[in-house]
Amino acid sequence: MKLNIGVLAGDGIGPEIVAQAQKAIDAVAAKFNHEVVYTPALVGATAIDQVGDPYPEETHEICMKSDAVLFGAIGDPKFDNDPKAKVRPEQGLLAMRKKLGLYANIRPVTTFPSLLEKSPLRLDIVEGADLVVVRELTGGIYFGDKGRSEDLTKAFDNCVYTKEEIERILKLAFSYAEKRDKRLTVVDKANVLATSRLWREIAQAMEPEYKDIEVDYMFVDNAAMQLIQWPKKFDVMVTENMFGDIISDEASVITGSLGLLPSASVGVHTSVFEPIHGSYPQAAGKDIANPVATILSAAMLLESLDLLEEAKAIREAVNKSLEAGVVTEDISKEKAYKTSEVGDWIAKEIAG
Ligand code: IPM
Ligand code: MN
Numbered sequence: 593m594k595l596n597i598g599v600l601a602g603d604g605i606g607p608e609i610v611a612q613a614q615k616a617i618d619a620v621a622a623k624f625n626h627e628v629v630y631t632p633a634l635v636g637a638t639a640i641d642q643v644g645d646p647y648p649e650e651t652h653e654i655c656m657k658s659d660a661v662l663f664g665a666i667g668d669p670k671f672d673n674d675p676k677a678k679v680r681p682e683q684g685l686l687a688m689r690k691k692l693g694l695y696a697n698i699r700p701v702t703t704f705p706s707l708l709e710k711s712p713l714r715l716d717i718v719e720g721a722d723l724v725v726v727r728e729l730t731g732g733i734y735f736g737d738k739g740r741s742e743d744l745t746k747a748f749d750n751c752v753y754t755k756e757e758i759e760r761i762l763k764l765a766f767s768y769a770e771k772r773d774k775r776l777t778v779v780d781k782a783n784v785l786a787t788s789r790l791w792r793e794i795a796q797a798m799e800p801e802y803k804d805i806e807v808d809y810m811f812v813d814n815a816a817m818q819l820i821q822w823p824k825k826f827d828v829m830v831t832e833n834m835f836g837d838i839i840s841d842e843a844s845v846i847t848g849s850l851g852l853l854p855s856a857s858v859g860v861h862t863s864v865f866e867p868i869h870g871s872y873p874q875a876a877g878k879d880i881a882n883p884v885a886t887i888l889s890a891a892m893l894l895e896s897l898d899l900l901e902e903a904k905a906i907r908e909a910v911n912k913s914l915e916a917g918v919v920t921e922d923i924s925k926e927k928a929y930k931t932s933e934v935g936d937w938i939a940k941e942i943a944g
Pocket of ligand 2 (some may be wrong): 838
């Protein structure tokens with residue numbers, strides 16, 4: 593099979609970690625006889641610096657033509673400290689999501705037994721936790737009308753959802769639940785928000801189509817609390833854009849594996865695969881960042897193209913690297929490997 597992969601390495605540690613994921617994909621391609629064509633493109637602060645636009649048209653065209661996109665990270669502190677900055681790297685991310693129709697962000701949260709002691713929670717709480725957060729990504733308050741009054745003393749952000757948008761994401765969440773433990777939690781704020789009430793109404797109307805799925809509804813504040821008290825209670829959580837932003841960050845630290853967790857943004861035109869962590873600018877160029885989340889994102893990418901054996905080969909090699917202690921300094925201070933060494937080890941393990 594021929595795979596066309598757009599490569600948007602982005603900022604900070606992006607280029608280093610994406611390079612390791614490419615090594616894993618190359619190893620898989622050699623083993624399973626696939627041809628891979630990578631097309632690099634600019635995004636984020638790097639794109640602002642070079643062409644003045646965080647998601648240039650050329651990058652968009654490359655994504656549209658790709659079977660899937662491998663994404664590193666974006667963000668640069670020089671923009672965070674400048675509240676008046678006209679263009680920000682984050683705008684590139686939002687533009688990409690909207691233009692590619694990336695309506696769902698999928699974040700699986702799994703435990704890695706050898707790392708459980710890194711969790712801020714007690715072992716008995718996290719051991720065996722295994723959940724997926726499905727976040728709506730192109731609607732809600734992120735994309736509603738926003739602005740300021742003329743005298744600048746008032747600001748607003750509208751939260752809007754349509755039936756189609758809600759049905760689409762719920763359908764995807766139900767299908768994840770069907771493949772997993774058949775439990776779905778719809779997270780909302782239906783006691784206060786009109787959009788949440790519409791979400792709940794639509795989810796309830798869909799329930800009869802999925803009789804084997806146990807559905808429950810939880811207000812987001814309560815869900816945030818229960819998620820750290822009883823993470824094992826959850827299988828698939830589905831929620832709107834901003835709640836999902838917050839809940840998925842919370843979920844990602846539960847298992848102590850922040851540097852290891854991948855994500856997929858499922859789209860209408862193509863899908864984008866990226867680690868859940870950010871651009872970690874302090875580590876840029878030092879060859880110390882953990883590449884595993886990006887390598888596992890490559891596994892999700894292959895899965896999305898139905899290359900299940902190939903994805904499994906990556907996951908198994910990653911598990912072996914963790915068991916063998918071939919890990920970066922965030923995981924082991926005593927014997928830390930470099931980013932590139934971990935990438936080489938995993939690629940070699942895949943090759944067999
Ligand atoms: C994320 C990020 C983005 C978001 C920011 C950078 C705009 O936090 O991907 O979760 O809020 O969606
Ligand atoms: Mn976020």
